[in-house]
Amino acid sequence: MGDSRRLIVVDAANVVGSRPDGWWKDRAGAARRLLVEIAGLAARLPAADTVVVVLEGAAKGAVDGAEPSAPRMRVVTAERSGDDKIVEVVAAATGYDRITVVTSDRELRARVEADHAETVGPSWLWNQLP
Template identity: 70%
Template sequence: MNEPRQLIVVDAANVIGSRPNGWWRDRAGAARRLLADLAGLSTRLPETTSIVVVLEGAAKAAVDDTEPATPRMTVVLAERSGDDKIVDVVAQASAADQITVVTADRELRSRVQAPSTDTVGPSWLWSQLD
C-alpha cells in the first residue's frame, strides 16, 4: 500500500506577518528567508510530502527565474488576492490525500474546508522550522 500523499499550502503573507521581526521593512527579504527555511524543511519531510508557498504583493520580488527549483516545493505568485490563489491551489490538489493549509486567517480557513483539508496556524509551521 502506498504512503498517503500530503500537501502543505503556506499562506506566506500570514506566516511572515505572525512574527513582529521587522518584516514590513523588507517584504521580499522576509519572503526569501521563509522560502529558504521551507526548502530546508522540505528535505526533512517524507518524500510523499510537497509544499506550495503562495506569495503576493511586494513579497513576489523574492522569486526570480534564476533560482533553482526545490524538488518538493513550489512557489506560486498570486496576481491579485493570495487568499483566492490558495483556494485555487487547494481545489486543484486532487493528487494529495491530505492537505494542510497554514494560515491564521479565519475567512480563508472557512473557504478551504473540505474532507481531506486541515488548517493550522503559523505557530505550527514555525515550530517545524525552529
C-alpha cells in the same frame, strides 16, 4: 500500500506577518528568508509530501529565478488575492490524501475547510523549522 501523500499550502504573507521581526521594512527579503527555511523543511519531509508556498504583493519580489528551491517545493505567485490563489491551489489538488493549509486567517480557513483541507496556524510551521 503506498505512502500517504500530503500537500502543505503555505500562506506566506500570514506566516511572515505572524512574527514582529521588521518584515514590513522588506517584504521581499522576509519572503526570501521564509523560502530558505521552507526549502530546508521540504528536503526533510517524507518523499510523498509536497509544499506549495503562495506569495502575493511585494513579497513576490522574492521570486527572481534564483529563489531557494527544494525537491517537492513549489512557489506560486498571486496576481491579485493570495487567499484566492490558495483556494485555487487547494481546489486543483488531486492525488493527495491530506491537504494542510498554513494560515491564521479565519475567512481563508473556512474557505479551504469547505474544500476538505485541514488548517493549522503559523506556529505549527515555525515549530517545524530549524
